[in-house]
Amino acid sequence: MTYCHSKYQHLKPQINAFVKDFESKGDAVTVGQRNVIKSFEVDGVKLNIKSFKKPNAFNSFIYKWIRLSKAKRSFNYASRLIDCDISTPFPIAYIEETSFFGLKNSYYISEHIDYDFEFRALIHNPKFPDRALLLKQFAEFTFKLHQNNINFLDHSPGNTLILKTDKGYKFYLIDLNRMRFENMTFDKRMHNFRRMWLSKTMIKVIAKKYAELYNKPYQEIHDVMLKHSMAFQHKINRKKLRRSGRKMQFGTK
Incomplete structure (x- = not known):
């Protein structure tokens, strides 16, 4: 069909x-x-x-x-x-x-979209051109998702494509088959950033802009976003360590 x-x-x-x-x-x-x-x-x-x-x-x-x-x-x-x-x-x-x-x-x-780079480029290069501006615009982009009650479950660095235009930057979402359309509470909004692998510096920039849009204190936005982001990164790193440990054990037998 x-x-x-x-x-x-x-x-x-x-x-x-x-x-x-x-x-x-x-x-x-x-x-x-x-x-x-x-x-x-x-x-x-x-x-x-x-x-x-x-x-x-x-x-x-x-x-x-x-x-x-x-x-x-x-x-x-x-x-x-x-x-x-x-x-x-x-x-x-x-x-x-x-x-x-x-x-x-x-x-x-x-x-097909002829994009210029993925969001992940901002993670790997702290001196990426217009990095602060891109992070602020990414905060606006994600805020718009949340305001439309969209919980993009695969919100990760490779699933946001960025195109540079004469009017600025444009963000595109891809890999869309995992979404929920639900009321986005404050905690769900902050939890939705966790897979982006944001550094502490990136979180400061994004949290400041999101706080302006959401009309909520910056420190509260920052602290909850940081909590979810660090918990996710620690979880993934622990899994990597366990896998590497099993490989080492297997290799010694």
Whole structure:
């Protein structure tokens, strides 16, 4: 089953052809253990096709009969973001290949974005040009998400693309299939920053701007954001240490 946005109905035959030849054609954008993204071009439109990993038998049944597939969720969530004036690559289509027993393969198709860098560039380079300005604008971008009751569960450094334009910087969200649309309490808002791997200096800048927008004391914003960020980073670092310890034990046997 192929569902195309009304704006792109005319591309439906070509999109189906791209998916049919997905293994052998297209330019690789991302090749991961779970998902593969390739770019194609048709009628002057460059698009990305994301092929999701084939689900196991249990999830196959779930995605067919109980829960929306990752492809359909990505399409729906992108549409909702755009309705809220939050930038994401425009959703063109999604495809689900099913049998009676469940979902076999699924694909999400969106417009290709020629971005300049990911948010992670700000983490690895403290002297990144316009870093303070970008952090303030990122605070505004995330605040807008929260004001629209959007809890982006994969809010992480690689999932925010940044494009430099004549009018300044523009932020795009990607990898959208994990979201909740719920009332964003103060603690949920601060908790939502935890995966961004913010340094203490970055937190100071972001917290100051967020406090201005949220009309809440800076110190309270800073302290709770710092608490959640440090707890997450310590948790991940402990996991890395445990894994490296197991590898060392295995290597000595």
